[in-house]
Amino acid sequence: MPGEVADIALMTDSLGLRDISSKTAALSSASVVERAKAGEAAAFEELIDCYQRKVLSTSWRMLGNREDAYDAAQEVFLRVHKYLGGFRSDQDFAAWLYRIVVNVCRDHIRKRGGHHQFASFESEREDGAFDALRSGEDVEANAIKAQQRAMIAEALDTLSTRERAALVLRDLEGLSTEEVARVLGSSQTTVRSQISSARAKIKQYRDRVMNRTRGR
Amino acid sequence: MNCRRVEKLMPLYVQGDLASGIAERLASHLEWCGRCNWLADEYKESQSWLRSSQEPEFDEADLHALKAGVLSRIADTSAKPSLLASLAQHWGRRQVLALSAAMLIIFGVLVFYIYQASMRAKPSVIEAKIEPPDTRPVQPGVTPPEVDQGTSKETKSRKSSQASNRASIKPRPAAPMSAQQAALSPTPQQSLPEPPGTNAAEPVGEIFDSYNSEGMLRIELQTGDPNIRIIWFAPKEVEAPKTTQ
Numbered sequence: 001m002p003g004e005v006a007d008i009a010l011m012t013d014s015l016g017l018r019d020i021s022s023k024t025a026a027l028s029s030a031s032v033v034e035r036a037k038a039g040e041a042a043a044f045e046e047l048i049d050c051y052q053r054k055v056l057s058t059s060w061r062m063l064g065n066r067e068d069a070y071d072a073a074q075e076v077f078l079r080v081h082k083y084l085g086g087f088r089s090d091q092d093f094a095a096w097l098y099r100i101v102v103n104v105c106r107d108h109i110r111k112r113g114g115h116h117q118f119a120s121f122e123s124e125r126e127d128g129a130f131d132a133l134r135s136g137e138d139v140e141a142n143a144i145k146a147q148q149r150a151m152i153a154e155a156l157d158t159l160s161t162r163e164r165a166a167l168v169l170r171d172l173e174g175l176s177t178e179e180v181a182r183v184l185g186s187s188q189t190t191v192r193s194q195i196s197s198a199r200a201k202i203k204q205y206r207d208r209v210m211n212r213t214r215g216r
Numbered sequence: 217m218n219c220r221r222v223e224k225l226m227p228l229y230v231q232g233d234l235a236s237g238i239a240e241r242l243a244s245h246l247e248w249c250g251r252c253n254w255l256a257d258e259y260k261e262s263q264s265w266l267r268s269s270q271e272p273e274f275d276e277a278d279l280h281a282l283k284a285g286v287l288s289r290i291a292d293t294s295a296k297p298s299l300l301a302s303l304a305q306h307w308g309r310r311q312v313l314a315l316s317a318a319m320l321i322i323f324g325v326l327v328f329y330i331y332q333a334s335m336r337a338k339p340s341v342i343e344a345k346i347e348p349p350d351t352r353p354v355q356p357g358v359t360p361p362e363v364d365q366g367t368s369k370e371t372k373s374r375k376s377s378q379a380s381n382r383a384s385i386k387p388r389p390a391a392p393m394s395a396q397q398a399a400l401s402p403t404p405q406q407s408l409p410e411p412p413g414t415n416a417a418e419p420v421g422e423i424f425d426s427y428n429s430e431g432m433l434r435i436e437l438q439t440g441d442p443n444i445r446i447i448w449f450a451p452k453e454v455e456a457p458k459t460t461q
Contacts, residue, residue, distance in 0.1 A: 177233055
């Protein structure tokens, strides 16, 4: 059944039964991973269905624009397919996947010469982010959302790649410090230090923006 | 806990990333310190502002395109797998390691065999082919000919190629043949050995030059290798027959 795991995840989210059903979803995910590892094409497609939104959103937060996020997501799933044979069953698949996402995003940033390319409000409009909008209220609300997203993307741009990865995983993806340390392959102390520095920089950026807005 | 320390720990405190003991001490500081309390509120607002960032919406068409792109790229790569990839697919890591070790051993044995074969083909001892000395009488006022004058064309051509090596060894006047030389050299009636190269089993080399210097006889032998020349000094007393004349 394609999309079985995704359906379970969506159902549990909507019913607020995340904690109760997370074990079921994890077990189901584990069986899908095992089948994909054995070379079953349908199982691999299920894995894509299940994780593509997560991979895309994390890549977008890491890279700052939609186009790069798509490229990175494709590369992530190609790497998953390539290295799935080496994935041990006792490992956490989500953590393993996050690690690949972070590595792919780092490679992307390195290829671009260490610069993030964040989508501005104007570029989001050009990309057709508001094409699907119908009413005037929708347009206004989505314009505000897009502007806020662009500001947050700019705030994330003030961080180094490591700080950014740690902050995205801890504060935006909701992983624990221990999980972030495992994904990034560093100690918890290092992760705490990176997160602390990143939060301070974000606050500084927000303060600057707020002062500028008040000054107008 | 002072305000400076609280300021440092605040980014971790707002999201519960501090150990419980430190967090409690910080919380008790916040109860009476208004400035730090205000800082904590600012950090909380900043965090909620960051979290307010909604993910960009990815519609179904985009997700479908992503999936299709991944699957087509996988199909492309799996259509022509590399040798290593196909080996890795069917064999375990240990088997691949064992195969590489076996290939390494075979390669080593081959290299050793080729080296041994090449060593066997080379002659182990370089022997000298002694040319007959020039026994013609030396006429006064005429420059004596070189010892190796009149040898085969091959020797001449080799000499020209060795001109640089011989630059320091100028031909010297041929000394009268010593007893030892006479003993070593064949008589004109004896058959001379064939020029080198005609028979592979024959020794390679030639007497290059000889002279009598301060009672020592010097004989130079040029081996088949142009870089190797054997120089031999004979003692003076072998010239005794000359003094008796």
